[in-house]
Amino acid sequence: MGEKRDKIPGPKALRVINTMKKHAYDSTFMYSLVISHGHNCIIEDIDGNKYLDFTSNIGACPLGYSHPDIIETLAQYSSNGTYKIAGQDFYCQEHADLAEDISKILPSGFKTFFINSGAEAVENAIKIAYRKKGPLPGISCIGAFHGRTLGALSFTASRPVHKYNFPEFPSKRIKFCTRDDDPEIDAIEDLLKENKIAFIMTEIIQGEGGYNVASKKFVSNLRKFATRYGVPLILDEVQSGIGHTGKWWAFEHYNIRPDIMTSAKALQIGATAFDKKYEPATRSALSSTWGGGNRIDMAVGSKVIQVIKRDKLLENATKMGNMLRKGLSEMIGKKGIVDVRGLGLMIGVEFDTAHHRDKKLSDLFKHGLLTLGAGQKSMRIIPPLIITKEQIHQGLDIMHQVLMRN
Structure with a gap:
């Protein structure tokens, strides 16, 4: 090389x-x-x-x-023909293990819903917010990337090629501020004053948007005004989560906690995590035919968390x-x-x-x-x-x- x-x-x-x-x-x-x-x-x-x-x-x-721990985990499934199950219709040990393992690194009082991908994690985060607040506009950031499914894409604002000729959910945009002295740092308050909003969604580090890092004041403002106006704050940790920033979650660098959050990539499957107060009251409000249903990926996800801790x-x-x-x-x-x-x-x-x-x-x-x-x-x-x-x-x-x- x-x-x-x-x-x-x-x-x-x-x-x-x-x-x-x-x-x-x-x-x-x-x-x-x-x-x-x-x-x-x-x-x-x-x-x-x-x-x-x-x-x-x-x-x-x-x-x-x-990685030897991952190879060992994969080997355990080499003769298990039931590695793929309908993950929201049947239980398995791997699902329970991963739910328990991730709960130890999530904010206290959080529960998790497993699905197939990061975009689906975002879709379900949006659903949870809509269940609580109704089908109102959501707020996302200029330069954001939240996935390619139509709901997630509605709140993506990275490149025109992602969205051309596709329908969108109602949304409003704010600047993703990387400096505390940005003149638009307080724009979120004005939007919340003037509009009924279902949720605020942002990355902490914009992935597809260019690895832009949010300013401390920007993130603090989102948390403060989301709380003041009773709007859930969704943090997209699909790319930044599970250790890449030196902490389990990028938001931990900012001393805040979200109401709802997403994970995928390093976790091997998608996950929507949420404060228990946002848990849908109706069973089957959230579901996915194969959601979290690959026992191998769930087992590897657990092992990833364990190895990161151990090593x-x-x-x-x-x-x-x-x-x-x-x-x-x-x-x-x-x-x-x-x-x-x-x-x-x-x-x-x-x-x-x-x-x-x-x-x-x-x-x-x-x-x-x-x-x-x-x-x-x-x-x-x-x-x-x-x-x-x-x-x-x-x-x-x-x-x-x-x-x-x-």
Whole structure:
């Protein structure tokens, strides 16, 4: 890794890519990477090329690849033919275990509803709020990304391509403020004064929006005015949750608690968690045919939580994130890099232009480092929580080599 690969994609990868383009919708594929397997923080493609992974599959692989505890968990299901159940019709031990494990890292008095994905977690968060407040407009942020299902998409405001010609639920927007002195920091109060609102929904770190980090006052205002006007505050932790910021949840950096929240990715399945006072009074108000119904994913989700605790990976995310951010910050003001921001191992690098960003993403890939785009002209970096000091330095070496040249 580090040396440029001129024959990417290789012949095996090219055959897979061509088959995909012929028979499947060519959606959001970023690189000509066809994954074969991985170990630790390294991904190998089917032609044998190895890549240092600074994406953890957008946070969905917090323990990297082939982690021994995860491999052991998967092995336990190799002969269990009932790994897929109708997860809201029948009970299983894995469902109970994950509910108990996640309750230990949620705010006190919270319960959880498991579903299949992050977008479904957001959909059910919205449903819970509507049950309490009625079908009123919801408030979300400019630059937000909450998912691609139509409800979640209504409150997404990231890129026009996500929403063109699709119907939307009624919504209102506020600026996602990253500075306490932003002139729009109090806009939420004016909206709540003048309108009946079903909920306020925001990320703490905007994922697709560019890894923008909310200001302390902005988040404090959302909590204060949501409470004052009796409106539930929904926090979307689908990408930031389960340790990536150095805490279980990004909102813990702000000393507040939500009324309703979402999780997925690192958890392996989707989850909508809520203060018990928001629990729907009617059974089956929330349901999903296969919601949380994959016993393997639920078992892996529990194991992820247990390993993060046992191996003190929150502390590692903080230490490695500080090291990585420091190394990247040395590049600010050089070669089109205008900003570096983030919490823990969720780091955004802002470029002067989208074209410049895209070129550098491609060059890093060719040199064996996986990163992803975000927002209009940002690069997102979210390595597995197990990443080591040596791998941080290896990644920084590649980034200096690639980013600091014309």
